[in-house]
Amino acid sequence: MMVEMFWTTVAALLTLAIFSFLYEDNPFYKIAEHIYVGSSAAFMFIYVLYFDLWPKLWTPFFSKLFHGNLSGITSSQWWLIIPTILSVMMLTRLLGHVAPQAMWISRWPIAFTVGVGSGLGITGTLQGILVPQINATFLPLWTSSILHTFNNWIIVFGTLTTLAYFYFSVEHKGVLGGMARAGIVFIMVGFGASFGYTVMARVSLLIGRVYFLVHNWLHLV
Amino acid sequence: MQREVPLFITFITGILLIIAFFVPPVSKLEETFLDWYSIVAGITLILGLDSLIIHHLRKIQWKKEGWVHSLALILSLNLTLLWGFWSWWKSGSPFAPSASFLLYFYTYVFIPLQATMFALLAFFIASAAFRAFRARSLEATLLLISATIVMLGRTPIGHKIHPFIPVLSDWVMNFPQLAAKRGIFLGIALGGIAFSLRVILGMERSYLR
Amino acid sequence: MNTFWIRVQQMDRRILYIVLALGVLVPILARWKMDIHPSPEVKKAYDFIEAQPEGSTFLISIDYDAASMPEVQPMLHAILRHIFRKNDRVLMIAHWPLGVPLGQLALEEEARRAGKVYGKDYAFLGFRPGLAAVIVNMGKDFRSAFSEDYKGTPLDSLPVARGIRNYDQIAAVIGLEAGSVGDAWVQYAQARYGVHVILGSTAVVAPDYYPYLQANQIVALIGGLKGAADYERLVGYVGTASTGMTTQSVVHLLLIGFILLGNLAYALGRRQS
Numbered sequence: 001m002m003v004e005m006f007w008t009t010v011a012a013l014l015t016l017a018i019f020s021f022l023y024e025d026n027p028f029y030k031i032a033e034h035i036y037v038g039s040s041a042a043f044m045f046i047y048v049l050y051f052d053l054w055p056k057l058w059t060p061f062f063s064k065l066f067h068g069n070l071s072g073i074t075s076s077q078w079w080l081i082i083p084t085i086l087s088v089m090m091l092t093r094l095l096g097h098v099a100p101q102a103m104w105i106s107r108w109p110i111a112f113t114v115g116v117g118s119g120l121g122i123t124g125t126l127q128g129i130l131v132p133q134i135n136a137t138f139l140p141l142w143t144s145s146i147l148h149t150f151n152n153w154i155i156v157f158g159t160l161t162t163l164a165y166f167y168f169s170v171e172h173k174g175v176l177g178g179m180a181r182a183g184i185v186f187i188m189v190g191f192g193a194s195f196g197y198t199v200m201a202r203v204s205l206l207i208g209r210v211y212f213l214v215h216n217w218l219h220l221v
Numbered sequence: 222m223q224r225e226v227p228l229f230i231t232f233i234t235g236i237l238l239i240i241a242f243f244v245p246p247v248s249k250l251e252e253t254f255l256d257w258y259s260i261v262a263g264i265t266l267i268l269g270l271d272s273l274i275i276h277h278l279r280k281i282q283w284k285k286e287g288w289v290h291s292l293a294l295i296l297s298l299n300l301t302l303l304w305g306f307w308s309w310w311k312s313g314s315p316f317a318p319s320a321s322f323l324l325y326f327y328t329y330v331f332i333p334l335q336a337t338m339f340a341l342l343a344f345f346i347a348s349a350a351f352r353a354f355r356a357r358s359l360e361a362t363l364l365l366i367s368a369t370i371v372m373l374g375r376t377p378i379g380h381k382i383h384p385f386i387p388v389l390s391d392w393v394m395n396f397p398q399l400a401a402k403r404g405i406f407l408g409i410a411l412g413g414i415a416f417s418l419r420v421i422l423g424m425e426r427s428y429l430r
Numbered sequence: 431m432n433t434f435w436i437r438v439q440q441m442d443r444r445i446l447y448i449v450l451a452l453g454v455l456v457p458i459l460a461r462w463k464m465d466i467h468p469s470p471e472v473k474k475a476y477d478f479i480e481a482q483p484e485g486s487t488f489l490i491s492i493d494y495d496a497a498s499m500p501e502v503q504p505m506l507h508a509i510l511r512h513i514f515r516k517n518d519r520v521l522m523i524a525h526w527p528l529g530v531p532l533g534q535l536a537l538e539e540e541a542r543r544a545g546k547v548y549g550k551d552y553a554f555l556g557f558r559p560g561l562a563a564v565i566v567n568m569g570k571d572f573r574s575a576f577s578e579d580y581k582g583t584p585l586d587s588l589p590v591a592r593g594i595r596n597y598d599q600i601a602a603v604i605g606l607e608a609g610s611v612g613d614a615w616v617q618y619a620q621a622r623y624g625v626h627v628i629l630g631s632t633a634v635v636a637p638d639y640y641p642y643l644q645a646n647q648i649v650a651l652i653g654g655l656k657g658a659a660d661y662e663r664l665v666g667y668v669g670t671a672s673t674g675m676t677t678q679s680v681v682h683l684l685l686i687g688f689i690l691l692g693n694l695a696y697a698l699g700r701r702q703s
Contacts, residue, residue: 007329014330018337022344022447030290036334038294040528041273042301043331044266046315047527051557052263055578056256076253083257087264094271104223107429109261111227112234114428116258118417119238120562120618125417128617128647129410133403136645151396155644158400159407166408183404188360190401192367193393194637197654199346199368200375201501201633203454203681204655206343207674208500209336210454221458252574255567259560259575266527266559314581316531316556318538327531335496335528343681347450348443350685351692369686375633375656377464378679391469399640406641 475650494608
């Protein structure tokens with residue numbers, strides 16, 4: 001109980017230290033901010049070790065190698081040498097401060113990740129966005145219900161005019177110009193909705209912190 | 222050699238992943254490549270750690286302005302690492318429900334810092350609402366009207382004012398808002414595909430810098 | 431007096447901050463309550479989970495961190511309560527490393543409340559880097575992405591995960607999102623393997639998911655604190671999201687007031703100057 005009270009107070013003081021920035025920039029905020037950055041960086045390091053290198057390289061391959069259990073390594077596990085080499089090559093970026101001339105070595109693994117990202121991206125975007133999203137825009141523009149018809153028009157017309165607005169290869173004149181102007185209306189309604197939602201999100205975060213202070217720490221509610 | 226090999230690697234991996242999508246026998250190779258990708262991608266998460274540490278160590282060494290803050294950063298970094306490893310050794314995992322790393326450090330130090338950092342944005346958005354959102358033009362007015370409808374409709378107060386407000390906000394979200402987002406999505410998707418193709422074909426080389 | 435509206439325009443931002451802080455504090459301290467009317471998008475999520483046969487397995491993905499915890503964490507609690515109440519099973523993974531413990535904490539808490547057993551009813555597999563690569567590989571062979579749980583126990587030793595080979599054995603992926611991982615779930619899991627996807631997200635990204643909802647690429651969408659409150663209401667309890675909804679209402683009114691006052695001061699101030 002005491003332990004929990006102590007830690008809740010630590011959490012509350014850190015919360016207040018960050019909030020103190022609202023009055024003006026001050027040492028308490030600065031310290032809290034730097035603690036946050038430092039611990040985030042350390043966190044990342046632990047994650048990479050614990051969830052990446054440990055289960056994907058150490059357990060299936062290197063632990064067996066170090067214990068001399070070569071027969072326990074399957075043929076597919078031997079291939080793990082390649083990502084190991086790529087990972088080590090990637091780490092040459094860390095040498096940027098002492099040996100910048102060695103940085104080119106990291107281009108190989110970067111090229112690999114970029115290649116995988118691009119290849120996956122093309123098929124993913126085609127199959128996951130372009131085809132289904134275009135498909136879902138093929139809506140009947142004449143139905144038995146006026147509201148339904150109107151809403152379908154909004155989706156079809158709104159999508160086309162928004163696309164027209166972002167089509168910069170041809171000057172926005174004539175029909176394209178008119179469509180682009182209609183597109184702005186949809187874009188503004190869309191941005192307004194996004195803004196409303198963003199307000200909602202930020203306010204929710206503030207509520208969460210204030211609730212923590214008055215409920216978990218001060219027990220006022 | 223320093224440029225040709227990377228370009229070749231990108232080309233081969235990119236093309237292979239596209240082929241694997243259509244040709245099932247290549248699928249196993251795709252699985253292997255994705256597994257390797259997962260391993261290498263993890264490593265990229267810790268890149269930049271060195272410059273962070275060196276930057277702050279130098280500040281401490283030369284007692285530059287704000288060196289005490291840098292000291293806090295370095296101390297917290299080391300403490301987090303030590304605590305994490307200690308929990309790993311003691312509880313078998315730093316993320317075990319009984320690990321003090323998870324129970325105390327994450328819950329009472331990390332969460333308040335990160336969550337409050339982002340809660341500050343509520344105040345900045347309030348200030349922006351007062352200072353920046355002016356209905357100067359038709360477009361800006363539309364934006365404000367749409368935002369107001371959504372802000373009211375997405376809270377219980379909207380229903381209390383009039384049951385039609387949530388219905389209207391649902392309509393804004395499901396039709397005009399959706400249409401705009403879809404248009405933007407399709408634009409981004411087309412651009413993304415073109416960019417990926419340029420990368421695979423070696424026409425886009427900015428990543429080699 | 432002539433310069434009143436100009437002075438209003440130049441008001442110290444800290445006055446606004448104090449008003450906002452009071453707008454948050456007063457409703458919480460006064461414990462004001464308001465009725466919550468669940469929105470159709472959230473009802474779809476509830477109905478879908480409810481309609482799955484008992485013993486179904488759901489894959490929950492933690493794709494957020496403490497920065498969006500007040501919004502998404504209550505969603506996770508409500509969904510877990512619902513799933514456990516139905517005697518369904520949960521496999522949990524994460525794509526956002528810094529959020530991994532949030533998933534773990536909620537899972538343990540709700541499992542304890544429902545009397546569920548680790549390994550039999552639920553398991554936590556942890557985080558793997560690679561996002562789309564991980565999602566695609568889970569559809570090919572679940573074990574090529576996750577061969578063990580977060581403690582290193584092989585999946586085949588856990589009854590809850592033993593039968594899981596790919597997405598075919600998963601009733602739905604429930605992605606809890608604060609960024610672009612939701613898009614990856616749709617593009618790589620739903621489009622490629624046809625698995626049902628339910629997205630719960632922060633309010634910031636929720637509007638981006640509406641095109642997926644209309645295209646039936648996702649089953650349902652739980653957006654922001656309101657979505658979380660809706661789900662709590664459907665499951666039948668008052669959690670932190672429901673409690674926060676009154677405050678949310680008051681602050682939204684306040685912010686609309688700020689916008690109106692800002693515009694009024696701008697218009698009248700211009701006339702004065």
